[in-house]
Amino acid sequence: MTPTIPVRLSEFIDLPEEDRDILSRTLGTPRRVPKLGLIRQQGDPVDHVFILTEGWVASCVDLRDGQRQIVKLHIQGDVLGAPSMALTQAAETLLAITAATVRPIALRDFARLFFDAPRAAVALFLSAQQERVFLMDRITTIGRQSALRRLASFLIHVQERLKVAGMARDGRIEWPLTQQHLADLLGLTSVHVNRTLSALEKQGLIQRTGHGIILKDVEALRNLGGLPARQWICEPEWLPPSPRDLKQA
Amino acid sequence: MTPTIPVRLSEFIDLPEEDRDILSRTLGTPRRVPKLGLIRQQGDPVDHVFILTEGWVASCVDLRDGQRQIVKLHIQGDVLGAPSMALTQAAETLLAITAATVRPIALRDFARLFFDAPRAAVALFLSAQQERVFLMDRITTIGRQSALRRLASFLIHVQERLKVAGMARDGRIEWPLTQQHLADLLGLTSVHVNRTLSALEKQGLIQRTGHGIILKDVEALRNLGGLPARQWICEPEWLPPSPRDLKQA
């Protein structure tokens, strides 16, 4: 039986059973983190990365003057803390927005994947590149767009990621983010996020419910955001075929 | 003789001679690009990444309304275009700011590195994580800091990267960037960049020369930027030792 991998890595390429085995053996015991708990703080030594198996987590960069920017919002299946692998001290604070569960991976085990499970290594590499695209798109919206457009871009982005993770149907998004979180994600103040959400709602593009948002007009939101739609690769032909595929052929 | 690798990959770990050989064989023939030439455009098919061996290149994301954000400034030794490996269409336009030389790597050859040269693969992975940290820091400054602080952060960043590439002595930076480039990098207008540079100069933090900038007070600029100094790893102990090291021991 193929073990279930909590990492959303088969998004790009299918992994041979052997790689899945190796990958699942690198996973440490699950660690539960309460709401608002810190998984790791900026400046901490880096000896693990984490797989998020449950809950929502924010990667934050804190400035010396006390301001905070959320650089990435993580959901189920994401790899947490990888950027800091290149550093001696963690670059980001991993803050649990909801109660969450993570499975640590010791860096020593992580590194071994590159020697023992090259296909998994490719998948991890591609996942890192995908994260770079997310960051690039975020820089673009924060640097060059109005609050209204930033919010539209972000809502579209979250909706698409939740869809991939199997956590969203149609345009309905259930989420735990406060308007302060949105502000920290988009480089705004919570007051202005509030006014901007109201504006989007008055224009009929979204509808706010108790703890969620319904995207009433996804196309209009996408146009407002102005970013090109990103189409991710799947089993690219530049990758040598998986052993599994060879058997079938 | 160890072939010279134009990739700045030994920044984190030393590569065995075998990996260097394999790596250098993946490099295609150098391609010269004139100033303002496009190496690859947003939306193009993705079948290569590039190593920048000479000149300065900007990775740009273009919005539907014609606005442009430069998400990364590349110098000698950088890998260009890797984020788009996860996409069917390139996410970024690679724009030569100066005349430049790149060496293409076919994705098929690039992928083989993960099977034939795992240590090189680790180095590439770490380089991608470093790029993520750069992007995260940029998001933070654009999202949460004034024009003055953004500029300070960026000057510090460029100076440090040039130092690693062996292209800067003391605080003197020779660069080809126009104020419009700076504006597109920092999410500002060229007019405001101009005023902000003047302000930095009046405060004695920088001095503008013909085609360069002298950082008169690096510490003050760093404090103004407010980002923690990033210390990159070197031969991390979580990585199995290189064959070369084993021989010495």
Added chain:
DNA sequence: CGACAAGTTGAAAAGCATCAAAGTAGGTGG
């Protein structure tokens, strides 16, 4: 020398931040 790109400066307007206060919901203990 002339043309075109880049840098500089001023004035006015826009967008967002800031400050302050009131309203709402969810959770806890008595």
Added chain:
DNA sequence: CCACCTACTTTGATGCTTTTCAACTTGTCG
């Protein structure tokens, strides 16, 4: 079950940073 507390949302008034528009200056290269 209610009262209270706390955290979050909402709204208004004001001010500041940055943009926008426009003109002018400087520098560069044929």
